[in-house]
Amino acid sequence: MQCVAVDPITVVAFNASFRLEDNGEGMKQGVDPDDLTRPFWEAANLDRLVIQNCTRCDRLQHPPARTCHQCGSDGALAWKEMSGRGRIYNYGVVHDCPIRLLQEDQPFNVAVIMLNDDPGIQMYSHLPGTPVDDIPIGADVEVVFEATANGQKVPEWRVVAGER
Amino acid sequence: MRALISFDIDGTLEEGDPPGILTIDFVRETKQDGFLVGSCSDRPISAQRAMWERHGIDVDFAVSKHMLADVKSRFTADVYYHIGDREDLDKRPAEQAGFEFLWPHEALAKPWG
């Protein structure tokens, strides 16, 4: 599932459950950007992480919405580039996944990442390169961009070297 | 040749929810024929045991759905079968655990003797 270049020997040493994608199996579903989220996905294709921001409140919000959750404005929302740094806040291990394309890779990690730019903003991650159910909570992570089944890139997160 | 047969319950056995096409007598006969026999189901293990006890079948194991690998490590056999009705919850984990997988209709058609 995880679209990263990792030494296969290292992977085996981590955990037998973790395996590299092969022939596209286990790849994330593709994404069809819609009006609300298109800037997020277009930025991802350029290896940039942007989050919706209310310029009136100077407050980030994610997932994107039509209006600011704080002031209700629909005209003050803009996209703001993030540093691409965060930390692992929490995680679970998915053993029974509703997404067919991911079922071959069960069990797999899903971590909740909090952005350094604003810890109130969360993103999910499979934590490519991190063994299943062996997550360093609190560790620093950095964004990487991973191609999905239709070529659309999505933000993923990797533990920063030296954090384990 | 010693063989082990693991039965899913729901959707596979006549007692299942929904009922499957394999009868309890089918299970009883495999046991009488000398197979290692048991159940591997999402039902509580205590409920699986109670079901077999109710039918007077002294099964060799009753385990949760993800425990086929444990079954294989506990019992020595030449071949291990799991019979179930789900691609994701029966076939895939059975094959990952080194079992041969059979759909219920395949199990009915197979010459077990």
Place this chain on the structure above:
Amino acid sequence: MARCGGGAVSTSPAPASVYRVKEGLGLWEHRGKVAAVGIGHSPTFRRWDGTPENSVGGISLEALRRAIDDAGVNPADVDGLVMDPSTTTGAFWPRGKPLPWDSINAYNRTDDPLDGITGLSADWILANSAELTGIEFTSYGVGCMSNAICVAAQAIGDGRAHTCLVLKSWHNLEGRYYQGGANAGNAIPGSSAIRSLWGTPACFGTAVQFAEYCRKYGKTHDMMAPFIENSRQNGLKFPEGYWAQHRPEEITPEDYEAARWIAKPANLFDNDLPIMVSAAYLFTTADRARHLKQQPVYILNHATSRTRPRSLTPTLDEVEADTARTARKIYEGAGITANDLSFENMYDGFALFHQFHIEGLGYRGLKFGEALDFYQTDISISGPNPVSPSGGNIGCGRSRFWMHTDCIQQIQQRAGARQVTGVKPEIAVSGGPMPVGGNYMVWSATPGS
């Protein structure tokens, strides 16, 4: 268009102003002036069997008629209907599959052929309930029975209805939960992808909240076993429930700890089972209730949480802040304190968040982080501290209404084998679903002073 007093009006979701969302509203203005006087449940089924009588429309009619009969009122005297038009457990009619015309045509249909099959409008109910000749008020409480109860209670208090049916129904079809549709495809819309691209099952958010809870308070997943065992035992004493009707299986601590993970630390038995079922209640004014067949159970308050989590999933801090806020609203509007609760019936349709609800309530003096230790004590229906005497969704299958039925039946002393014996059932609280975002009500044997 619904038939209302011989005319026709459309039914709309209740306005947001109906729900008591804010703190500081004081006593509910209709405290003790609305009462539950009838209960009707349909049989339960794991999935629709394709027959008209067991369609979601069919079982809804059965529940409504049982509630009216239970209350002993003339159907023509019912002037209100509040319900949830959504009935899905996650199952939708597959695209391209032929429509079930035999079942559709077995009833008076509306413009939507799947009305009564995979959804339920007030129009459909009224088109198939010739006996309900006096309906003047209809409204949707969208979401759960808990929403519908708030709307109906407020409507009666406000004088918009006098004798009101409250209905919630669920349909379930073939196939695994949420495994079809977009989840089986190769691409999904961008808005959905923000959350669902990572393959999290429905219980994931609760699972990670529970994981944080365990880390913060030094608890472990196996400490949930007594709660699960107690819930299933109570559910098996609920003759209207799925497990009691179809598969009377207990869940022992050994069973619980051997269950497979869904999203670790949430396992199979921390999740409820989607089923088909319908329930209806009959509410009326306190004045009228005193003259009906059943002992009135008075509503002292309804309260709502509409808190929006900051991001993808509420943090433990957000959960605890909101359950505490919800409790303050519940108690303020009802004019009670935690000490007045005879028992609690908060939602459990993921088991791993029940403790958030009852810690927020301060049930039996619980503080945050203490509920799992509390579960190791006597939480049975015969003890002094009953927890989830209904058995909830874990004990009875997914409906999100067992807790309300149980509160009414316990207070009426007609909960049968499930009747609490270690406490006198006088005041109880129920509601949900989520600890952040739900609707709650306080039930009482008396209208309060």
